[in-house]
Amino acid sequence: MLPFSRVSIIGLGLIGSSIARAIRAEMPTVAITGHDANPDVRAKAIELGFADDVTDTAGAAVIDADLVILAVPLGGMRSVGEAIAADLPADAIVSDVGSSKEAVANALAEVLPGHVVIPGHPVAGTENSGPEAGFASLFKGRWCILTPPADAPEAAVERLRSFWERLGANVEIMDARHHDLVLAVTSHLPHLIAYTIVGTASDMEEVTRSEVIKFSAGGFRDFTRIAASDPTMWRDVFLANKDAVLEMLQRFSEDLTALQRAIRWGDGDTLYELFTRTRAVRRSIIEQGQDDAAPDFGRSHD
Amino acid sequence: MLPFSRVSIIGLGLIGSSIARAIRAEMPTVAITGHDANPDVRAKAIELGFADDVTDTAGAAVIDADLVILAVPLGGMRSVGEAIAADLPADAIVSDVGSSKEAVANALAEVLPGHVVIPGHPVAGTENSGPEAGFASLFKGRWCILTPPADAPEAAVERLRSFWERLGANVEIMDARHHDLVLAVTSHLPHLIAYTIVGTASDMEEVTRSEVIKFSAGGFRDFTRIAASDPTMWRDVFLANKDAVLEMLQRFSEDLTALQRAIRWGDGDTLYELFTRTRAVRRSIIEQGQDDAAPDFGRSHD
Numbered sequence: 001m002l003p004f005s006r007v008s009i010i011g012l013g014l015i016g017s018s019i020a021r022a023i024r025a026e027m028p029t030v031a032i033t034g035h036d037a038n039p040d041v042r043a044k045a046i047e048l049g050f051a052d053d054v055t056d057t058a059g060a061a062v063i064d065a066d067l068v069i070l071a072v073p074l075g076g077m078r079s080v081g082e083a084i085a086a087d088l089p090a091d092a093i094v095s096d097v098g099s100s101k102e103a104v105a106n107a108l109a110e111v112l113p114g115h116v117v118i119p120g121h122p123v124a125g126t127e128n129s130g131p132e133a134g135f136a137s138l139f140k141g142r143w144c145i146l147t148p149p150a151d152a153p154e155a156a157v158e159r160l161r162s163f164w165e166r167l168g169a170n171v172e173i174m175d176a177r178h179h180d181l182v183l184a185v186t187s188h189l190p191h192l193i194a195y196t197i198v199g200t201a202s203d204m205e206e207v208t209r210s211e212v213i214k215f216s217a218g219g220f221r222d223f224t225r226i227a228a229s230d231p232t233m234w235r236d237v238f239l240a241n242k243d244a245v246l247e248m249l250q251r252f253s254e255d256l257t258a259l260q261r262a263i264r265w266g267d268g269d270t271l272y273e274l275f276t277r278t279r280a281v282r283r284s285i286i287e288q289g290q291d292d293a294a295p296d297f298g299r300s301h302d
Numbered sequence: 303m304l305p306f307s308r309v310s311i312i313g314l315g316l317i318g319s320s321i322a323r324a325i326r327a328e329m330p331t332v333a334i335t336g337h338d339a340n341p342d343v344r345a346k347a348i349e350l351g352f353a354d355d356v357t358d359t360a361g362a363a364v365i366d367a368d369l370v371i372l373a374v375p376l377g378g379m380r381s382v383g384e385a386i387a388a389d390l391p392a393d394a395i396v397s398d399v400g401s402s403k404e405a406v407a408n409a410l411a412e413v414l415p416g417h418v419v420i421p422g423h424p425v426a427g428t429e430n431s432g433p434e435a436g437f438a439s440l441f442k443g444r445w446c447i448l449t450p451p452a453d454a455p456e457a458a459v460e461r462l463r464s465f466w467e468r469l470g471a472n473v474e475i476m477d478a479r480h481h482d483l484v485l486a487v488t489s490h491l492p493h494l495i496a497y498t499i500v501g502t503a504s505d506m507e508e509v510t511r512s513e514v515i516k517f518s519a520g521g522f523r524d525f526t527r528i529a530a531s532d533p534t535m536w537r538d539v540f541l542a543n544k545d546a547v548l549e550m551l552q553r554f555s556e557d558l559t560a561l562q563r564a565i566r567w568g569d570g571d572t573l574y575e576l577f578t579r580t581r582a583v584r585r586s587i588i589e590q591g592q593d594d595a596a597p598d599f600g601r602s603h604d
Contacts, residue, residue: 126597187520218489228584231577275533278500282530295428297599
């Protein structure tokens with residue numbers, strides 16, 4: 001028994017197109033309809049063939065759906081909700097994949113009153129974007145967080161859980177506010193820091209941009225990967241999850257100031273103690289299957 | 303014509319053992335003698351067999367050498383220099399692999415007067431340490447920076463260049479002070495930031511350690527790799543390259559404060575502009591062969 005038989009995906013970039021591909025791979029009888037606001041992306045999606053139908057309007061894409069997934073940047077969620085409101089079947093479940101959940105939940109509740117909205121967030125991705133960047137196994141072994149509102153029907157939550165599990169994800173339920181705090185630490189702050197440091201390094205007078213690139217294997221290149229993520233998506237994340245991000249940033253800055261002081265005063269013990277503690281965190285991530293154990297991310301050295 | 307025929311390596315961890323393995327692979331007739339201060343590491347090195355001889359003292363390891371490479375943490379360079387001084391052949395070239403060069407150059411010039419010392423730094427490594435972690439191809443396609451003092455004999459520099467090129471590295475010559483500035487940006491600051499953020503994330507009250515690990519695929523796990531690097535080595539780097547690191551940290555903090563302000567005031571344009579610029583840096587790194595083009599570092603998603 002499949003949890004849904006007609007899935008509509010609005011937004012056909014990395015995540016939307018990966019969902020379509022994963023549905024094809026795991027639930028081949030499900031009908032997939034897609035829409036993207038960008039006509040070039042629609043043309044590319046038709047060419048790639050991961051959806052049964054690609055429509056010219058968001059409304060046309062949801063008309064028959066029993067599950068609608070909004071896979072657009074956070075700043076576009078409200079207007080997409082408005083665009084599908086008139087055509088949305090009464091019994092369809094609406095979900096999304098945004099990286100910040102409280103703002104999305106509020107916006108969709110406002111523009112889709114009376115509909116079942118269960119916000120979601122698959123914690124998966126790569127630094128690439130666009131419909132060509134997606135692939136069916138993106139969600140395998142990754143977590144997908146659902147943040148159902150208090151009044152969400154239990155059966156709807158279970159259908160959505162089953163949907164994500166079939167795509168290979170592990171599902172976790174939490175409230176939207178807690179999600180936003182957790183992701184501020186595990187995702188938003190790391191992205192902000194990576195963007196900052198890549199910016200800092202490319203704005204030096206004494207060290208040229210070409211030197212920074214040449215000697216990036218000393219650590220810098222690891223940061224450039226996440227600093228190559230989609231700019232629109234990430235701008236929207238920081239605007240949508242402002243409070244939690246600012247709170248985490250404050251803590252980070254305090255910790256950095258403490259380390260700066262340790263370096264200035266030659267306090268090697270403080271440095272050594274932290275550097276030993278952080279090594280253990282890496283071990284736990286590998287033990288729990290959230291990263292490859294292969295050294296250097298398994299990069300080839302040949 | 304091989305540049306050296308008897309190489310001595312003091313310090314048999316990730317880098318020292320990788321050099322030994324690379325010599326075996328690329329210049330199999332070269333005699334390799336190794337020493338490590340830690341008897342367990344010496345025993346492991348004998349078991350792994352990457353050196354022809356593993357000696358119980360540093361002095362005994364250099365007695366016949368025409369090249370001596372010090373591959374110990376920066377804090378140990380001076381005492382290793384002292385330990386080999388009496389046994390060091392007059393015509394041997396001494397080099398090292400430390401991540402900060404001015405301090406090493408000064409220390410070795412002091413304890414090895416009259417000897418040819420050409421400090422070096424292969425910009426390569428993984429988050430693992432110890433003699434088991436090394437491998438022969440570690441230096442392939444990576445840069446090795448040599449920082450010869452002004453009075454270094456040209457022929458000696460060329461022999462050392464040829465040595466590293468045979469191990470697969472590209473060689474760049476620069477002065478020690480400039481090296482320390484470049485590496486402060488491309489390596490030391492990224493490590494410091496990574497250590498800090500991993501520390502910050504593991505010290506939260508509202509978000510548990512287990513949540514941080516579970517949802518680390520959102521970006522955090524990328525930072526944990528370099529925050530798993532050898533604690534002793536990195537403590538010494540920050541103490542040895544203090545001035546350059548503090549200077550870079552100051553710039554980074556200013557840039558971070560500017561972003562924090564943009565988030566607080568909802569200034570999406572500033573965020574978008576930076577996030578677009580940083581994407582281009584990633585592209586250059588890939589174009590210049592300093593990282594894999596494969597998305598997500600080529601991590602497997604199956």
